[in-house]
Amino acid sequence: MKCSKCERDAVYFQRHSNRPLCKRHFVEDFERRVKYSVNRFKMIERGDRIAIALSGGKDSTTLTFVLKKLYSQIKDLEFFAITVDEGIENYREKTVKVAEKICRELDLEHVVVKFKDYFGLTLDEIVKVGEKKPCTYCGVFRKYLLNKTARELGATKLATAHNLDDEAQTIMLNFINADVERLARLIPQRKQEGLVMRIKPFREIYEREIVVYGFLNDLPIIFDECPYSETPVRAPVRDFLYDFERKYPGRKFSILRSFEKILPALHSMYPQINLNKCERCSEPTPRKICQACNLLSEIMK
Numbered sequence: 001m002k003c004s005k006c007e008r009d010a011v012y013f014q015r016h017s018n019r020p021l022c023k024r025h026f027v028e029d030f031e032r033r034v035k036y037s038v039n040r041f042k043m044i045e046r047g048d049r050i051a052i053a054l055s056g057g058k059d060s061t062t063l064t065f066v067l068k069k070l071y072s073q074i075k076d077l078e079f080f081a082i083t084v085d086e087g088i089e090n091y092r093e094k095t096v097k098v099a100e101k102i103c104r105e106l107d108l109e110h111v112v113v114k115f116k117d118y119f120g121l122t123l124d125e126i127v128k129v130g131e132k133k134p135c136t137y138c139g140v141f142r143k144y145l146l147n148k149t150a151r152e153l154g155a156t157k158l159a160t161a162h163n164l165d166d167e168a169q170t171i172m173l174n175f176i177n178a179d180v181e182r183l184a185r186l187i188p189q190r191k192q193e194g195l196v197m198r199i200k201p202f203r204e205i206y207e208r209e210i211v212v213y214g215f216l217n218d219l220p221i222i223f224d225e226c227p228y229s230e231t232p233v234r235a236p237v238r239d240f241l242y243d244f245e246r247k248y249p250g251r252k253f254s255i256l257r258s259f260e261k262i263l264p265a266l267h268s269m270y271p272q273i274n275l276n277k278c279e280r281c282s283e284p285t286p287r288k289i290c291q292a293c294n295l296l297s298e299i300m301k
């Protein structure tokens, strides 16, 4: 199959645009769309010091590479990477190594922070004593550490590798769960004291495209799955959307666009509340005690 834009052989068939693309034109299209999202939401601006949440998995490794490639020439702009090591045996060690490798190759400042050092326990140890699901502890503690570390190291924004598939799933899940307030919070209304603004440069890029881009650029991509990953609620939504997208390409974009159209209404229904400082750890929280401190005291009991 020939590329729809030139005479070269195609390496990828882009279903949503119905076009075969060669390596050069695939890469061009991918990077153009990342820049489009970044510009649309003013994700990256001069004077920014951007922390990249780099787990060392395929998405965040590719994100780190792309951001450095597209934006490292701009003056007054800095990037650094944060890797959270939750302490998951036979899994996290490998991705931390990938994260270290890519940062070395890109000459990028890199910080690794460990659950063990901050919370006194690894995730493996936490799940042995805690009653909640591993992903609950992991999600809360990781978000907490990423925000705290990014802020303490002077970050103005925190870039995460959430892709179009993730976003479409989250939007649908919130609808299904009637959690409209959470849906409203998916895109923050303004900057909040103590909370580093999150940006998602891959929000309009399919997961499949991220993998292909990674391979085409010889990035160290690994497909190992976390041993705790079981997403009982998310999985059927993910499978449904995958099926729907296969039959009607581009529908994940439609979900995102519909969400963006109703966002102003969602924001006026649920105005962003001011955050307090947690009474125990001083991190930002809408409550008196933050979720991380609550979970920690529950585990310590």
Ligand code: SF4
Pocket (backbone or CB within 6 Å): 086, 134, 135, 136, 138, 139, 226, 227, 228, 229, 230
């Ligand atoms: S699957 Fe769950 S436990 Fe594993 S890294 Fe992701 S959030 Fe953490």
Ligand SMILES: [Zn+2]
Pocket (backbone or CB within 6 Å): 003, 004, 005, 006, 007, 008, 021, 022, 023, 024, 025
């Ligand atoms: Zn081409």
Ligand SMILES: [Zn+2]
Pocket (backbone or CB within 6 Å): 278, 279, 280, 281, 282, 283, 289, 290, 291, 292, 293, 294
């Ligand atoms: Zn706290």
